[in-house]
Amino acid sequence: xxxxxxxxxxxxxxxxxxxxxxxxxxxxxxxxxxxxxxxxxxxxxxxxxxxxxxxxxxxxxxxxxxxxxxxxxxxxxxxxxxxxxxxxxxxxxxxxxxxxxxxxxxxxxxxxxxxxxxxxxxxxxxxxxxxxxxxxxxxxxxxxxxxxxxxxxxxxxxxxxxxxxxxxxxxxxxxxxxxxxxxxxxxxxxxxxxxxxxxxxxxxxxxxxxxxxxxxxxxxxxxxxxxxxxxxxxxxxxxxxxxxxxxxxxxxxxxxxx
Amino acid sequence: xxxxxxxxxxxxxxxxxxxxxxxxxxxxxxxxxxxxxxxxxxxxxxxxxxxxxxxxxxxxxxxxxxxxxxxxxxxxxxxxxxxxxxxxxxxxxxxxxxxxxxxxxxxxxxxxxxxxxxxxxxxxxxxxxxxxxxxxxxxxxxxxxxxxxxxxxxxxxxxxxxxxxxxxxxxxxxxxxxxxxxxxxxxxxxxxxxxxxxxxxxxxxxxxxxxxxxxxxxxxxxxxxxxxxxxxxxxxxxxxxxxxxxxxxxxxxxxxxxxxxxxxxxxxxxxxxxxxxxxxxxxxxxxxxxxxxxxx
Amino acid sequence: xxxxxxxxxxxxxxxxxxxxxxxxxxxxxxxxxxxxxxxxxxxxxxxxxxxxxxxxxxxxxxxxxxxxxxxxxxxxxxxxxxxxxxxxxxxxxxxxxxxxxxxxxxxxxxxxxxxxxxxxxxxxxxxxxxxxxxxxxxxxxxxxxxxxxxxxxxxxxxxxxxxxxxxxxxxxxxxxxxxxxxxxxxxxxxxxxxxxxxxxxxxxxxxxxxxxxxxxxxxxxxxxxxxxxxxxxxxxxxxxxxxxxxxxxxxxxxxxxxxxxxxxxxxxxxxxxxxxxxxxxxxxxxxxxxxxxxxxxxxxxxxxxxxxxxxxxxxxxxxxxxxxxxxxxxxxx
Numbered sequence: 104x105x106x107x108x109x110x111x112x113x114x115x116x117x118x119x120x121x122x123x124x125x126x127x128x129x130x131x132x133x134x135x136x137x138x139x140x141x142x143x144x145x146x147x148x149x150x151x152x153x154x155x156x157x158x159x160x161x162x163x164x165x166x167x168x169x170x171x172x173x174x175x176x177x178x179x180x181x182x183x184x185x186x187x188x189x190x191x192x193x194x195x196x197x198x199x200x201x202x203x204x205x206x207x208x209x210x211x212x213x214x215x216x217x218x219x220x221x222x223x224x225x226x227x228x229x230x231x232x233x234x235x236x237x238x239x240x241x242x243x244x245x246x247x248x249x250x251x252x253x254x255x256x257x258x259x260x261x262x263x264x265x266x267x268x269x270x271x272x273x274x275x276x277x278x279x280x281x282x283x284x285x286x287x288x289x290x291x292x293x294x295x296x297x298x299x300x301x302x303x304x305x306x307x308x309x310x311x312x313x314x315x316x317x318x319x320x321x322x323x324x325x326x327x328x329x330x331x332x333x334x335x336x337x338x339x340x341x342x343x344x345x346x347x348x349x350x351x352x353x354x355x356x357x358x359x360x361x
Numbered sequence: 362x363x364x365x366x367x368x369x370x371x372x373x374x375x376x377x378x379x380x381x382x383x384x385x386x387x388x389x390x391x392x393x394x395x396x397x398x399x400x401x402x403x404x405x406x407x408x409x410x411x412x413x414x415x416x417x418x419x420x421x422x423x424x425x426x427x428x429x430x431x432x433x434x435x436x437x438x439x440x441x442x443x444x445x446x447x448x449x450x451x452x453x454x455x456x457x458x459x460x461x462x463x464x465x466x467x468x469x470x471x472x473x474x475x476x477x478x479x480x481x482x483x484x485x486x487x488x489x490x491x492x493x494x495x496x497x498x499x500x501x502x503x504x505x506x507x508x509x510x511x512x513x514x515x516x517x518x519x520x521x522x523x524x525x526x527x528x529x530x531x532x533x534x535x536x537x538x539x540x541x542x543x544x545x546x547x548x549x550x551x552x553x554x555x556x557x558x559x560x561x562x563x564x565x566x567x568x569x570x571x572x573x574x575x576x577x578x579x580x581x582x583x584x585x586x587x588x589x590x591x592x593x594x595x596x597x598x599x600x601x602x603x604x605x606x607x608x609x610x611x612x613x614x615x616x617x618x619x620x621x622x623x624x625x626x627x628x629x630x631x632x633x634x635x636x637x638x639x640x641x642x643x644x645x646x647x648x649x650x651x652x653x654x655x656x657x
Numbered sequence: 658x659x660x661x662x663x664x665x666x667x668x669x670x671x672x673x674x675x676x677x678x679x680x681x682x683x684x685x686x687x688x689x690x691x692x693x694x695x696x697x698x699x700x701x702x703x704x705x706x707x708x709x710x711x712x713x714x715x716x717x718x719x720x721x722x723x724x725x726x727x728x729x730x731x732x733x734x735x736x737x738x739x740x741x742x743x744x745x746x747x748x749x750x751x752x753x754x755x756x757x758x759x760x761x762x763x764x765x766x767x768x769x770x771x772x773x774x775x776x777x778x779x780x781x782x783x784x785x786x787x788x789x790x791x792x793x794x795x796x797x798x799x800x801x802x803x804x805x806x807x808x809x810x811x812x813x814x815x816x817x818x819x820x821x822x823x824x825x826x827x828x829x830x831x832x833x834x835x836x837x838x839x840x841x842x843x844x845x846x847x848x849x850x851x852x853x854x855x856x857x858x859x860x861x862x863x864x865x866x867x868x869x870x871x872x873x874x875x876x877x878x879x880x881x882x883x884x885x886x887x888x889x890x891x892x893x894x895x896x897x898x899x900x901x902x903x904x905x906x907x908x909x910x911x912x913x914x915x916x917x918x919x920x921x922x923x924x925x926x927x928x929x930x931x932x933x934x935x936x937x938x939x940x941x942x943x944x945x946x947x948x949x950x951x952x953x954x955x956x957x958x959x960x961x962x963x964x965x966x967x968x969x970x971x972x973x974x975x976x977x978x979x980x981x982x983x984x985x986x987x988x989x990x
Binding site for chain 3: 400448451452455456458459460462463464466467468469470471472473474475477478585586589592593596600624625626627628630631634635637638641642
């Protein structure tokens with residue numbers, strides 16, 4: 104990472120307290136465009152809270168978040184897609200009653216003007232939008248090798264496939280940065296390596312990733328830089344190999360209670 | 362005391378009597394909710410069923426009206442246990458909480474239908490327990506049956522308090538109420554506790570029904586207003602809070618009574634509902650409720 | 658990414674995921690033929706069963722109302738026990754405008770639909786912040802208020818005995834008076850209503866509503882402004898309910914507090930759950946069953962509330978998708 108490049112995402116001194124507990128304590132890091140940043144740490148290290156702070160689900164007690172040079176601290180979450188930021192959740196939260204294709208079409212929400220009147224009357228604009236959304240959805244599904252599931256109800260898919268669909272849905276919004284909350288949770292080895300391949304492909308396509316993860320192997324194979332959190336604080340921020348060997352990191356993981 | 366003052370107090374007494382019935386219904390709703398997270402909209406319906414059953418029993422057996430209480434209350438405890446096993450448990454195992462509400466609407470509907478079938482569409486009443494007596498304090502006439510109703514409420518509240526605070530069963534119930542999953546992990550048979558809660562609610566409904574019918578006329582169509590009142594009182598008082606349910610019921614009865622003195626009965630309903638809605642919007646957890654997920 | 662074979666059909670894609678289970682939706686020609694047959698039957702029904710027309714008209718009116726509720730409850734997941742408020746606005750509103758102030762019937766109906774939309778927009782922003790039971794309770798409160806006002810404002814609404822002598826709907830020179838005329842009118846109105854809701858369901862708006870019902874946080878992350886959508890769904894449901902109320906008043910030339918009572922408010926939700934939410938046929942089925950049960954036989958009339966209650970319990974417990982939803986699911990196997 105060249106230090107002269109403006110980071111795509113920059114987090115400065117983020118802090119969040121809940122009652123007496125400091126869940127996130129003065130966390131700072133920067134994500135360069137076109138890279139994959141992993142955030143790891145033992146259970147309770149504050150990773151999800153950090154993600155919530157970055158995406159406006161919680162307001163920080165101190166610090167700020169910048170995206171593409173813009174201060175987005177405390178922004179209302181539904182404004183993020185328009186800026187080019189997408190986020191997935193810890194358990195795949197697809198709409199189970201819709202098909203896979205429909206879920207991915209929904210991901211393209213920010214490009215559409217879904218209005219009751221025009222959609223209800225099925226005006227030409229709506230029909231054109233539908234065709235475009237379906238086409239883009241099929242492209243993304245093929246890209247992630249999920250084409251065969253396009254017409255399956257999302258609720259009927261196995262967990263690994265659901266995660267990939269969620270990635271596809273996130274991509275449908277055309278983000279420049281995709282934030283993933285523990286995408287490998289509950290996946291077996293095969294599913295995890297498929298996920299890793301998919302994430303590498305996504306990044307090769309020019310989209311930056313921030314991945315919150317537990318699964319060290321996934322992190323090592325996929326990320327360009329790793330930030331390690333422990334008890335809300337950053338204890339390491341480096342390339343994967345160095346972090347893996349860092350004694351402070353090892354201690355945090357070994358010493359941490361399950 | 363001035364006539365307007367007497368009139369006002371008279372209305373307050375009447376409102377409290379109504380409120381006492383609502384409180385008993387709301388208590389049943391609240392108790393069941395705290396154990397199972399199910400809102401039993403049919404509770405009000407069981408009240409009317411118990412009342413009409415009491416009327417029939419009194420006529421068949423020729424016993425004094427008070428005796429019907431002794432017969433109907435245990436009968437209803439049993440009946441509710443049966444309903445819980447046959448209807449609620451299978452439904453709860455399969456349905457989300459929103460759909461459970463609809464199941465209880467179905468039960469309410471079925472009760473109303475049963476009442477229509479067996480008792481027709483006529484109104485019924487019963488002789489007051491202590492006969493046509495009343496006490497008069499300072500110009501204010503209190504019908505004796507009202508005292509029975511308030512007495513029933515007091516006994517129920519006291520018994521419930523004793524059960525919940527001073528017995529091991531009560532402790533188990535409180536544990537289940539605060540965290541059903543944790544309770545199950547601790548080896549508590551949540552299904553059995555739920556059965557007990559429903560059974561107690563049945564007894565409360567029976568008590569409410571048998572004590573109120575000598576004071577008013579009830580028929581199959583009273584099922585809905587009672588159900589609505591009980592639901593409203595329980596939620597307004599704060600779901601899961603027994604004290605809240607009682608307060609909610611009494612306040613609702615009072616509001617209705619007070620407003621109906623100055624306007625027609627219907628408009629009194631309107632104002633009472635409007636107050637409730639405003640309360641709900643301003644203080645969603647109800648008057649005394651605990652914080653739960655009410656808003657996004 | 659290395660190019661792989663484009664697999665679109667069942668059978669494991671190279672990722673080793675299990676074979677996909679595609680929903681077998683009937684092919685287009687089959688759907689088209691079914692629709693045409695249904696339309697043909699609907700058109701000749703008045704000649705086949707003239708005695709049932711009254712029932713069908715009422716069922717159609719409730720179909721319209723339940724269709725609107727389906728958008729709000731079935732797709733957006735918001736429980737409303739208070740649709741009777743809008744039925745009352747449409748029914749009493751149009752009734753009073755035409756009876757007392759001699760407004761043209763069509764104008765009255767449309768104006769009241771607009772009023773209902775405005776009321777829903779206003780109430781929606783506040784009410785729809787509540788969730789689950791609390792929203793159900795607040796809307797139930799609306800239903801109680803509606804029934805009480807209809808009964809209590811005697812000078813205005815005719816009190817408990819209701820409003821009598823409402824004129825029939827006039828479309829230009831034609832008076833929609835007979836059962837047959839009303840039936841065909843309902844056929845058109847319901848057809849348009851179903852078409853509109855059906856379009857919404859297959860569009861981005863419909864998908865957004867489903868997302869809001871399934872997972873509001875995830876929907877927000879996609880850029881969806883949940884409260885605006887919920888309010889809009891509420892508005893549409895209010896318009897449908899209002900039109901239903903107006904058509905009722907014009908057809909029976911009468912409206913009373915009982916028609917917009919709490920029991921009816923609950924029965925609307927029952928019809929939706931019974932027939933099957935998230936479908937177009939479900940609301941129709943639910944309306945037919947609930948409106949039709951009392952008519953099945955004279956002696957049956959007193960049994961029907963009980964039976965209706967039992968049926969509801971059984972359907973909600975064992976058929977979570979409602980009758981039609983379950984039928985559809987079985988057909989897809």
